[in-house]
Amino acid sequence: MSQRLTIALDAMGGDHAPDMVIAGADIARERHPDVQFLLYGDAARVEPLVAKRAALKSVSEVIHTDDAVAADAKPSVALRAGRRSSMRLAIDAVAEGRAACVVSAGNTGALMAMAKFVLKTLPGVDRPAMASFFPTLRGESVMLDLGANTECTAENLVQFALMGSIFARTVLGLTEPTVGLLNIGSEDVKGNETVRGAATRLKEMPFPGRFYGFVEGNDIATGTTDVIVTDGFTGNVALKTAEGTAKLYTEFLRRTFQSSLTAKIGYLLARPAFQKLKARTDPRRYNGAMFLGLRGVCVKSHGGTDALGFANAIGVAANLATNGFNEKIKEEMQRLASANPIPDTKAAAV
Structure with a gap:
């Protein structure tokens, strides 16, 4: 049996979360039978939705957290105060190797700030x-x-x-x-x-x-x-x-x-x-949409999407992780850096 691909989901991110996230995960499960999910969010709201879908429940784990990043939260505030948020914990799962990729429909600025802080950028980016x-x-x-x-x-x-x-x-x-x-x-x-x-x-x-x-x-x-x-x-x-x-x-x-x-x-x-x-x-x-240049696969879903749209975002993450896309980006950037060095803009600014 092939090893399952673990995807971390911010269950509380998006205009219609968590209902849309769980329904989307169920659609994605049908399309990608070898995936399993880590669902980060309010267990009181997430678990009943998962329980209605027996097939999804069998390949999902709900990790409870009371915190979620608000849609209008400033990235800097979310980065400081959202360490236990559903978004941050889902990103942490990728950094710690418990998930191959993360998908969120939450606050774009906060997702970028957290992903960059936790996952770091590739050399030359x-x-x-x-x-x-x-x-x-x-x-x-x-x-x-x-x-x-x-x-x-x-x-x-x-x-x-x-x-x-x-x-x-x-x-x-x-x-x-x-x-x-x-x-x-x-x-x-x-x-x-x-x-x-x-x-x-x-x-x-x-x-x-x-x-x-x-x-x-x-x-x-x-x-x-x-x-x-x-x-x-x-x-x-x-x-x-x-x-x-x-x-x-x-x-x-x-x-x-x-x-x-x-x-x-x-x-x-x-x-x-x-x-x-x-x-x-x-x-x-x-x-x-994928955040290119990170040391991990992070996919941003449109905040106002429905279950079908979110399932497509999960599909993007699954395909990128399965095909080792991030490693290819890393290899190409390293090759380009050695052949054509990119100026260190940070050093130049000092």
Whole structure:
């Protein structure tokens, strides 16, 4: 019998926790029969939900804690006061080797702060970046950062580009992924000093991929590049805008096909095609962003997702842990560091 993969879950993280977390874990259990869960949270609320699902109960352990990180908690406060929170204990399980990965739908800033403090970063990485897949006309692309770092230096963006390229090679199987820096124009003179500085360095350095140059917002959906690099503020705005646009067009279509009898008949005829379209653009399908650059697999789920979306986030964590993705990131970063040393920005600031 193959050894089970242990996944630590922050059972109290997310807008609809713990119900959504437990239901999502049950869906993930069906998809990944070789996983087992460590569920950190309020046992009085979590255990009754698990008890209703016999199959999930057989592969789960509930670890009680009264504390949970609030959605509006400041990262610094959560880091100091949340040592016994469900989020922190789930991360600790990875650091201590009791779990292969952690998944949380809780406070993004707190998760980043705790994960960076507990798991530490890989050599050559100053800040972890949140990365995930993005649907495009060409298939899928990788986009980072999606909200972990609201302010970045040029060197941060360079590191994001390197990690994003490795991510695309490892997960998407691309031999030479193209990397683009998100900007307000494609010309070299466009953008702020940080973006231009990152572009200058990426043009000069060899890395596993090909630097395309600047890309604009409309290039995200067209799939102009395999990897899109930006700061967390811009990346999160772009992500939420895309999600909102998808919902807007879905609602427009619904209202249009209800506008007349002819439209309703037309919908019935086209219903299979629209169901495929809905599935292709469903944000839950792409739920689950990984913090690249940590010494452990940590996946952030959208806080407002449902059970299906959370199950997909668990699936991302399971796949990354099973395929040894973090070790590949570590090996590639070490190889790149020896071939093309990255300046020590911390030392330079002293």
